[in-house]
Amino acid sequence: MQNVSISEGDIALVHALEVNPRASWSLLGEVLGVTPMTVARRWAKLFDQGAAWIAVLPGPVAWHSFAxxxxxxxxxxxxxxxxxxxxDPLAITVEVTAGRYDLLVAVLAPDMATLSSxxxxxxNRIQYITSTTSAIATEVFSEGSQWRIGAISRGQEHDLAPSSTGIRPTTPDVSDVDRELINAxxxxxxxxxxxxxLRIDRNASTVMRRLDRLLKHGLVTLRCEIASSLSGWPLHASLQFRVSPQHLGEVGRELAKWPEVRMCVALAAERNLMVSIWIRNASELTLFEMKVxxxxxxxIVVDRTLDLRVMKRTGHMLDEAGRSIGVVPIDLWSPVQPRQAP
Incomplete structure (x- = not known):
């Protein structure tokens, strides 16, 4: 893939789309101080180069069984x-790591039975795996859709924020048509x-109504992603901590606010708190640990790892620079089994 450069205007657009992934070109242009055509052109360039994209992943009510x-x-x-x-459509993220494990995989399933399977x-059906260690999440304090790259002001974020009435308490079933829509x-x-x-052979009003329902019921989340090599934070790392139960919630909620933290999750394991961070260089891992x-x-810090490569993030296959080169849609309701790589 060709070399990609990214401007301050591009970074501001990414931040804007982190706040509102499907904001109109006119709203984006108004808030960022450029024309809608300029915004659309910038996004087309970023998207075509795999430098940034809008990922689709299960929403908060679907995070029943995460490991x-x-x-x-x-x-x-x-x-x-x-x-x-x-x-595999249940594997959200696949990282090649330097540390205790060769791979670190985030898996999301519709229920505990599917996760167990x-x-x-x-x-166990994949060749060359020698061992696995699983830790099931008990609480997700933050995940990547809440992370911000830090290029626009709070006021601009406020102007961009979509109107929301909160997640509705009922959880409807996800139909085959919904799955087609999510896939597209x-x-x-x-x-x-x-x-x-056109992609799913339905009329536009049906698509609009179904997507609105999926979002409002918390079944689907949209997330703007950027190639980490272009973000200013090219390295990924994970730390696992041991925290006493009485302090776990407090520590998790506080760490979730830190700007380096992409994900913070409590685990049903001896290492009962895990954070994933983006950093500028390897030495910042030690600085982060010292700050904690x-x-x-x-x-107690129990383990830390640095990623050598992220092969998949939020359903997108990535190259060595972290740019999107393909999609394996996340599908919690799919019976598909993992295919052996050629």
Whole structure:
């Protein structure tokens, strides 16, 4: 893939779309102080180059059974195993890591039975995996859709924020038509209602109504992503902590606010708190760890890893620079099994 450069205006657009992933070109242009045509042109360039994209992933009410799985493999086959797992629609993110594990995989399932089957059956059918360690999430304090790149003001964020009445308490079923819509949107999260209607052979008003329902009921979340190599935070790292139960919620909620933190989740494991962070260089991992221990001296750091490569993030296959080169839509309701990589 060609070299990609990114401007301050591009970064501001990414931040704006982090706030409101399907904001109109006119609203984006008004808030960012440029014409709608300029905004549309900038986004088309970023999207076509794989530098930024709108990912589609399950919303908060669908996060029933989420697990972080550490995997070790026969050393010559790490990339092959990672590529196979990345084809699974339940694997949200697949990272090749330097540390305790060869791979760190985030898996989301519709229920505990499916998650159990994934861990005990689906993974066991993949060649060259030598061991797995699973930790099931008990609470998600933050995830990547709440992270901001830090390029626009609070006032601009306020002007962009979509109107919201909160997540509705009832949870409707996800139909086959909904799955078709989610699949189509996964390839381009800003696809127009008209184009989506053509893709799934429905009229535009039906598409608009169904997407609105999926979003308002918390079944689907849209997230603007950027290639980390272009974000200013090119390295990814994870830390696992041991926190006493009485302090777990307090520490998790506070760490979730820190600007480096992309994800913060409580786990049903001895290492009961995990954070994923984006950093500028490897030395910042130590600085982050020191800051945590300074703020929370009762916390014990149990493990830390640096990513060598992120092969898949929120359903998008990535190249070595973290740019999107393909899509494996996240589908909690799919019976599809992982395909062995060629």
């Amino acid at each position: 972080m799985i550490g995997i070790n493999c026969a050393s010559p086959r790490i990339d092959e195993v990672a590529a196979t797992i990345a084809q 994934y861990i005990t059956d689906r993974l 949107l996964s390839h381009d999260g800003r696809m127009s209602f008209g184009d989506l209607a 221990l300074r703020e929370f001296p009762h916390v």
